Amino acid sequence: MKLKLYFLATLFALSCTAKTNLQAQTESTDKIDYNELSELFLKRIIAKEDTQEIQDILANTTIEELDKALDTNDKRLAFWLNFYNANIQVILRKNPELYDDRGSFFKLEQLKIAGETVSFAKIEHGLIRKSQWEYGLGYIRKWFPNKFERKLRVNKPVYNVHFALNCGAKDCPPVAIYEWERLQEQLKIGTKRHLTKTSEYNSDTNVVKITSLFNWFRGDFGGKSGIKKILKSNEIIPSTKNVEIEYTNYDWTLYLDNFIDL
Secondary structure, X not given: OOOXXXXXXXXXXXXXXXXXXXXXXXXXXXXXXXHHHHHHHHHHHHOOOOOHHHHHHHHHOOHHHHHHHOXXXXXXXXXXXXXXXXXXXXXXXXXXXXXXXXXXXXXXXXXXXXXXXXXXXXXXXXHHOOOEOOOOOOOOEOOOOOHHHHHHOOOOOOHHHHHOOOOOEOOOOOEOOOOHHHHHHHHHHHHHHXXXXXXXXXXXXXXXXXXXXXXXXXXXXXXXXXXXXXXHHOOOOOOOXXXXXXXXXXXXXXXXXXXXXO
């Protein structure tokens, strides 16, 4: 008899009505809550429990089923953030040596989802950032994204995702479990927390040192003027006037199991 993956009420203190066995859910795929499944994926990783059955369900669904289930922008964002962050933990826990060549690691097609095998780069730049060219600094869109990308990408990208995606490095934002119903609140809190941790403002010189994420994806933030507005709104700088920006070096040291509750 197959081991039951979860009873949400007993494992995670949710309501009794959430007691749903994953094996039973797969008998009728249109009943699968993919957002809930992505949350469970991370919960089991945090608990150091097996996730293979969850991975199999996600691998064997279809593009059409996933597209239908993720029917709002927040559902898509939350799902793909959880999926990306969960797989970073799963793969690098098992094979940390893959991180020795990060360029190849992020481009390697190794994630099984909806009948496809895709890369972390595809998830980040194609689905979460809505078909942005990886090297375009947030200013250049891809010309011809494939069907998988067109059907499953977000409708409206948001800059906060850069403070939610965890790529396995020490300077990456910590991993939270994103719930679509309160995603915007979580992103707001996570953004302020990460910027407070990684930014340093010198009032004497009017210089602010900030994470290189702002530099690599500057178009996503609205350029330098947009970056300054974000810093001011998160109380990193008192004013946008005449502020000089410097980008700090990114610490790429492998750092897993960095979780936070938002």
